[in-house]
Amino acid sequence: MGPTALDARLRGLLDRLRTTVVARRPSLLVRAGIPVLVVGGIALLRAALFSEFAPWFLFTPAVVLIALLLGGAAGLWATVLAAAFAGTVLLAAPPVGELSLTQWVASAVFIVTTAGLVGLVVALRHALIEAETSHAALTRSAAAAAEREAFVTNVLAASTDCIKVLDLDGRLTFMSEGGQQVMEVSDFNAIRGCPWPSFWTGQGHDEAVAALAAAREGRARSFVGRACTMRGTPKWWHVALSPIRNPDGTFDRILSVSRDITALRESEDARDHFVRLAENSTDFIGMAQTDGRIVYLNGAARRMVGLDDAGPAALTLTDLVQPEQVALVTAEVLPAVERDGHWSGELTFRDFRTGATIPVLSSLFPVTDGEGRVVGTGTVTRDFRARKQAEEELRLLNGELAHRLKNVLAVVQSVTRQTLRSATDMRQASEDLSSRLVALGIATDVLTHASWRSADLRDLIEGALGPHGEIGGRIRLAGPALTLQPQVAVALALALHELATNASKYGALSNDAGFVDLRWHVQGEGEGARFRLDWRERGGPPVTAPTRRGFGSTLIERSLRSYFGGTTDIAYRPDGLVFTLDAPLREAILTSDEA
Incomplete structure (x- = not known):
């Protein structure tokens, strides 16, 4: 048997002995009874097989074993019992009741030696108990450490965070199993020792360098950055760096924990897009x-x-x-x-x-x-306020349009009736009616431009007279910018048409030299202000008063007097016809407040 095998046998024996000693916790009755039985049995065996003078040290192994297994008190009790049993046997031998000097010395040596051995065994027992206690503590500590290590390993493997350990230069020394999965790393050894900041680009790289510098100074720092996995998948990460401190407070490694927040970032981006959309x-x-x-x-x-x-x-x-x-x-x-x-x-x-x-x-x-x-x-x-307002305005406009159309139709009906009544034949009636309806259309065009609320006087005059001659040439206009009330615009347009038609047939516009001079102005101020319009023909053939009043003369005089609330006058002077309209300003013209 070699030394190694012998050492192993001895270690095994000591382990069993230690376990046996520690495992035994006998009661007081056992500790007192077993020494009596063991020592008594040895005494009987000694007397039967040997003689009363057999060495007392036959009791020593039993006493030592009792002390080792049952404790010091039981060992001393066994020593006393052994001395008592041996002494009783000696005293029973002749001469009865007497011991020789040698026997007395042997008894004393036995008691002292055995007691000393008991003390040594008790010390050994205590050492074995302490060894077993320490061994149990070490075993528990090792088991706890193994359990903690397994727990940490399982946590690292189960975590979806990328947990890394860097050296102080920022090189990768460790990456968790879960981190390798989320970073799509097939072989960590391929990137072991790589500089960690190189995984980041742009602003993320600057943030990584700054966080690494802070960790080297013993400070924790975090940031959000974008980096690709080993397979090139772009992801957003929330990263936290902190020093891994030793028990003495120093550190030589850095912990980096990166969490994949791509889904959260996309959700936040979508939410931000919605908020911007909603706010805009x-x-x-x-x-x-x-x-x-x-x-x-x-x-x-x-x-x-x-x-x-x-x-x-x-x-x-x-x-x-x-x-x-x-x-x-x-x-x-x-x-x-x-x-x-x-x-x-x-x-x-x-x-x-x-x-x-x-x-x-x-x-x-x-x-x-x-x-x-x-x-x-x-x-x-x-x-819906704008739409409701538009609907209301449309309703009012439709009502106003219906009202205006009724008025226009009434005028058309009146013009038609008067034209037919005064015409000498249907051909003449058709021509006169057509020209008058054209004049009426011109007036309605001017009114339509202002939504039937008003009519610009110059626009109305130019529209009514334009077909009969060049404005600024043979038809000369002069007067301030004025805005007519809508109710007088149609009447004035028809009257101007009749005057121009008459001038084209019989007056200043019937030759190549004549012209019409049309002027208007405002006289006075305030409530007494008046509107005056003068039509003068020059250069035409001599004028004589008609023997019969036609529809045109009636329309000019009666219609204008009625609508304008003023006076009209037609003078057939030899050098040319003169027409004058004089009316209160408020009946004819819109003021600035009304416009």
Whole structure:
């Protein structure tokens, strides 16, 4: 048997002995009874097989074993019992009751020697107990360390974070199993020792260098950056660096923990895009929780209902509408959203500053989370005030147009009737009626440009006289810029047409030398101000008064007097016809306030 095998046998024996000694915790009765039985048995065996003078040290192995297994008290008790049994045997031998000097010395030596051995064995027992206690503690500590190591290993393997250890130069020395998966690393040895900042580009590289410098100084630092995996997949990471300190506070390694936040970043980007879209929209966009409390209103929404930038604090959906529509929202609108998934219709919001009613077209719909659960109600609402105003204006315009058309038709009817009545034949009647309707059309064109609210005097004159001669040539105009009342424009256009037609047939425009001089002006101020228009013909053939008054003369005099509320005068002078209109300014012309 070699030394190594012998050492192993001895170590095994000591381990079993240590375990046996420590494992035994006998009771007092056992510690007292076993020495009696063992020592008594040896005494009987000694007397039977040997003689009463056999060496007392036959008891020593038993006493030592008792002391080792049962403790010092049991060993001393066994020593006393051995001395007592041996002494009893000696005293029973002749001479009875006497011991020789040698026997006394042998007894003393036995007691002292055995007691000393018991003391040594007790010390050995204590050493074995302490050794077993230390061994158990070491075993537990090793098991705990192994458990902790296994736990840390499992945590690192299960974590989806990329956990790395760097040296102080920033080179990779370790990467967790989970980190290798998220970074798509097939062989860590291929990147072991690589400078960690080189994985980052652009601003991320600058942030990585700054974080590494902070960690070298003993400070923790984090940043968000973009880096590609080993397979080239671009990802966003939240990174934290901190020194790994030794028990004495020093450090020679750096911990780097990177978390993949690509999905979160994309979600934030999508949310930011939505917020920018909502904030740039001119429509009312809002969202409320399931209890109706409003949690978001975009800028257009806040401006529409008169809220400041502080937002919709403590407001609910029903607070937006006028009180008379609260029941509609709670009883019809919101149940329809829950039942049908949407509701669209007209509502009336209120302005929180003025209390004014705001007509709106609202669309409401449920808002769900990522798992499809309804978390609130959204609305996109359009301000209908402009449309309602346009509808009202259209209604008024249609009414005004109907009124104007009736008036125009009445004028057409009157012109037609008077033309036919005064005509000598149908051909002449057709020509006269056509020319008069053209003049009427010109007047309506001028009125239409101003939405039938007014007519520019010069535009009306040029439109009515343009077909009969060159404006500024044979037809000369002079007068200030004035705006006619709409009710007099048609009458004046027809009158000017009749004057120009008469001049073309019989007056100044019937030859190559004559011309018409048309002037207008305002006389006086205030309530007494008057409008005056003068038509003068020059250079035409001699003029004589007609023997019969036709429709033209009647239209010029009666129609203008009626519409303008003034006076008219036609003078058939030999050198040319002169027509004068004199009327109150307020009846003929729109003032600046009215315009």
